[in-house]
Amino acid sequence: MPCGYTGRVLRVNLGTSATTVEEPGEEFYRTYFGGSSLIGYYLIKEVAPGVDPLGPENKLILACGVVTGVPVSGSGRNAIGAKSPLTGAFGESDVGGFWGAELKRAGYDAVIVEGQADRPVYLWVRDGEVQVRDASHLWGTTTGDCQDMIRSELGESAVQLSLIGPGGENLVRYACILNGTRHAAGRTGLGAVMGSKRLKAIAVRGTRPVQLADPQGMRAKAQWVAGVYMQTSRGLHDNGTAGLVARLALSGGLPVRNFRDGSFEGAAKISGEAMTQTILVGRTTCYSCPIRCKRVVEASEPYAIDPLYGGPQYESVAALGSNCGIDDLVAVAKANELCNAYGIDTISTGSCIAFAMECFEAGLLTKQETGGLELTFGNASAMLEMVELIARRRGLGELLSEGVMRAAEQIGSGAERFAMHVKGQELPMHEPRLKQGLGLGYAVSPTGAEHVLNIQDTLYAQDGGPFARPKALGILKPLAPSDLGPDKVRLFMYLTYWESLFNCLAMCQMQPYDVEQVVEIVNSATGWNTTVWELMKVGERALNLGRVFNSREGFTVTDDCLPVRFFASFPSGPLAGVAVDQDQLRAALRTYYGMMGWDKETGLPTVEKLQELGIAWAANELPEYSVPKQ
Amino acid sequence: MTFVVPRGMEILVGLSGDLCKYFAGERRIEVPALSTVGDLVDSLGLMKGEVGVIALNGSLATRSEQLHEGDEVLLFPPIGGG
Numbered sequence: 239m240p241c242g243y244t245g246r247v248l249r250v251n252l253g254t255s256a257t258t259v260e261e262p263g264e265e266f267y268r269t270y271f272g273g274s275s276l277i278g279y280y281l282i283k284e285v286a287p288g289v290d291p292l293g294p295e296n297k298l299i300l301a302c303g304v305v306t307g308v309p310v311s312g313s314g315r316n317a318i319g320a321k322s323p324l325t326g327a328f329g330e331s332d333v334g335g336f337w338g339a340e341l342k343r344a345g346y347d348a349v350i351v352e353g354q355a356d357r358p359v360y361l362w363v364r365d366g367e368v369q370v371r372d373a374s375h376l377w378g379t380t381t382g383d384c385q386d387m388i389r390s391e392l393g394e395s396a397v398q399l400s401l402i403g404p405g406g407e408n409l410v411r412y413a414c415i416l417n418g419t420r421h422a423a424g425r426t427g428l429g430a431v432m433g434s435k436r437l438k439a440i441a442v443r444g445t446r447p448v449q450l451a452d453p454q455g456m457r458a459k460a461q462w463v464a465g466v467y468m469q470t471s472r473g474l475h476d477n478g479t480a481g482l483v484a485r486l487a488l489s490g491g492l493p494v495r496n497f498r499d500g501s502f503e504g505a506a507k508i509s510g511e512a513m514t515q516t517i518l519v520g521r522t523t524c525y526s527c528p529i530r531c532k533r534v535v536e537a538s539e540p541y542a543i544d545p546l547y548g549g550p551q552y553e554s555v556a557a558l559g560s561n562c563g564i565d566d567l568v569a570v571a572k573a574n575e576l577c578n579a580y581g582i583d584t585i586s587t588g589s590c591i592a593f594a595m596e597c598f599e600a601g602l603l604t605k606q607e608t609g610g611l612e613l614t615f616g617n618a619s620a621m622l623e624m625v626e627l628i629a630r631r632r633g634l635g636e637l638l639s640e641g642v643m644r645a646a647e648q649i650g651s652g653a654e655r656f657a658m659h660v661k662g663q664e665l666p667m668h669e670p671r672l673k674q675g676l677g678l679g680y681a682v683s684p685t686g687a688e689h690v691l692n693i694q695d696t697l698y699a700q701d702g703g704p705f706a707r708p709k710a711l712g713i714l715k716p717l718a719p720s721d722l723g724p725d726k727v728r729l730f731m732y733l734t735y736w737e738s739l740f741n742c743l744a745m746c747q748m749q750p751y752d753v754e755q756v757v758e759i760v761n762s763a764t765g766w767n768t769t770v771w772e773l774m775k776v777g778e779r780a781l782n783l784g785r786v787f788n789s790r791e792g793f794t795v796t797d798d799c800l801p802v803r804f805f806a807s808f809p810s811g812p813l814a815g816v817a818v819d820q821d822q823l824r825a826a827l828r829t830y831y832g833m834m835g836w837d838k839e840t841g842l843p844t845v846e847k848l849q850e851l852g853i854a855w856a857a858n859e860l861p862e863y864s865v866p867k868q
Numbered sequence: 869m870t871f872v873v874p875r876g877m878e879i880l881v882g883l884s885g886d887l888c889k890y891f892a893g894e895r896r897i898e899v900p901a902l903s904t905v906g907d908l909v910d911s912l913g914l915m916k917g918e919v920g921v922i923a924l925n926g927s928l929a930t931r932s933e934q935l936h937e938g939d940e941v942l943l944f945p946p947i948g949g950g
Contacts, residue, residue, distance in 0.1 A: 468889065469889050470886070471886065472885070472886045472887075472888050472889045473884070473885030473886040473887075473888070473945060474886075476885075476888060477885070479949075479950040480950075481884070481885050482947060482948065482950050484884065484944070485884070485885075485920070485921040485944040485945075485947055486947055488921055488923050488927075488928045488944075489921055489928060489947060490928070491947070511884075551950060552950025553950050556950070666950075667950060668949070668950075672947075673947075689949055689950070690949075692949075694946075694947060694948050694949045696920060696946050696947035696948070697920075697946045697947070697948050699920075699946070700916075700917050700920075700946075701916060701917055702915060702916030702917020702918065703915070703916065703917025703918045703920075703945070703946060704917065704946055704948065705917055706917075747949075748949075812928045
């Protein structure tokens with residue numbers, strides 16, 4: 239009997255309604271660990287290059303890791319992946335809540351969804367049993383209504399749902415999949431993949447606790463977090479991730495008006511502290527986590543906000559607030575509610591609206607295209623109207639639902655200079671001119687611009703505090719956020735191995751554990767004798783799988799880039815005169831490829847690197863030019 | 869031998885985010901004349917590496933800036949991810 243994982247992967251073909259169960263074995267689990275890496279394995283093995291991301295050949299994979307659902311803080315996560323309809327590249331997004339833990343309790347580590355149903359359906363998984371059920375009556379519902387209806391018809395209020403809203407049904411290219419109504423796998427458009435399969439939801443109920451190799455060791459770890467979190471994570475508890483707004487604005491690194499500015503005159507009004515003092519009515523959490531960083535907000539005026547959909551976290555506040563020039567916190571919270579109800583990514587939605595606002599101000603879009611909306615920065619009611627139009631693909635929303643890269647191509651006239659994306663994915667709310675290693679991360683992430691598989695340079699500028707993590711991995715010298723030399727590349731590489739590992743485990747990065755405690759949690763769950771070395775290799779392996787997948791889709795080093803805006807400096811503010819140096823970035827990229835064991839010219843993993851990672855099979859998937867000539 | 873510490877300046881200090889574990893809200897703290905922002909931060913007994921951003925009277929400040937009577941200092945943890 240495996241511990242930590244169930245050893246069972248559920249496969250459902252929606253074209254035939256056939257369900258099968260696979261048992262990949264311990265060697266598979268110890269190689270890939272689950273989550274991101276499991277997704278990479280199956281996508282490369284089973285999704286042919288060039289398939290339509292929204293066609294039946296694409297596969298949607300929802301994957302727990304070996305610690306998902308174990309009774310310790312941070313274990314309430316699962317990964318979701320597919321070929322992304324937004325980027326055409328490796329698509330992955332990771333999400334908290336309770337669904338992943340419930341899937342494990344229902345007897346599965348992962349669900350692979352294949353084919354396409356001929357009518358709307360949902361899956362009902364209960365303690366190993368699987369049904370494909372009609373969802374025609376659910377099609378078009380918000381995530382909140384859908385959750386209520388499914389729980390009611392199944393007669394079980396404890397059912398956990400992974401589901402889409404109208405955004406996914408309408409194939410918005412950045413539609414998300416939510417666990418319940420508050421936890422979004424926001425990025426890379428996986429909700430559209432689910433919508434293309436006419437799969438409204440996966441409802442899960444499980445009653446069998448995850449087996450543990452060392453329950454006592456796990457309990458000790460859970461008790462430790464419960465005892466220290468108000469010392470280690472007080473800010474997250476008090477003000478959520480939006481507690482970042484004030485210090486970013488002070489530093490000149492808050493994304494403002496489509497990354498045009500770094501300081502925002504209205505920052506105090508949309509800060510985490512302001513939220514706590516005004517509309518916050520509760521703090522919620524994910525499975526087994528005492529920190530409670532998730533917000534619940536409620537308001538009646540000027541916009542009624544339903545607390546069912548939680549409250550905005552940092553990314554949402556910045557994307558729908560400062561990056562659109564909006565300082566109305568209630569409007570931002572309303573937009574967050576709409577995004578969660580309709581199932582569209584708050585980051586990409588805000589970024590698309592900010593892009594359109596800049597186009598409007600530059601005269602590239604007019605009131606004719608906006609349907610009469612005065613789509614200027616700071617116009618909160620216009621922003622809210624655009625959220626509705628995007629989710630329903632109406633009016634200008636039809637164009638913006640395609641993402642900024644495609645919208646800019648359509649608009650033409652130089653609109654691409656306002657399109658803040660990498661590989662087609664809109665930027666998260668972090669400024670590469672403040673954090674230059676993060677810019678490198680945007681360029682090389684397999685999912686396009688991405689903040690989870692990335693570093694926050696500002697954490698590692700001084701000894702002590704958060705620098706303890708890189709120090710434990712052998713990085714001994716703190717580095718300035720503006721540094722982009724080989725030492726920074728090394729720091730970036732080591733830390734992204736570690737973060738990539740968290741997407742495999744699948745575990746929350748915002749926990750107070752040091753690296754040894756993570757090792758102990760994995761061993762308490764699985765009974766393995768793992769080490770930091772092995773865990774780093776798991777993260778590295780997952781990154782290489784993403785790179786291999788993308789190489790098959792035709793991505794090259796020229797796609798590892800940044801929007802040109804970052805090569806120019808801010809005219810004023812704390813970061814005045816600071817830009818990303820294009821030559822330095824190019825050098826950092828070559829250094830990164832070299833350190834990763836990738837070819838410095840093609841940026842592709844070498845055969846030897848894949849052999850070293852124990853995934854020599856993946857070398858067969860590389861484009862021919864990467865294989866050394868005989 | 870007796871050292872006499874001259875009466876210094878009163879500074880209004882606030883802590884934000886994780887730093888609230890030391891004290892929440894604001895406190896008036898007396899520091900010697902000619903103290904810098906860094907002197908003040910060091911006097912608070914926080915753990916190494918815990919302060920990432922410093923605001924002096926609402927603007928971004930460095931450790932070397934000179935304090936004056938009545939100044940307001942707000943300390944934040946380092947900027948992380950969201």
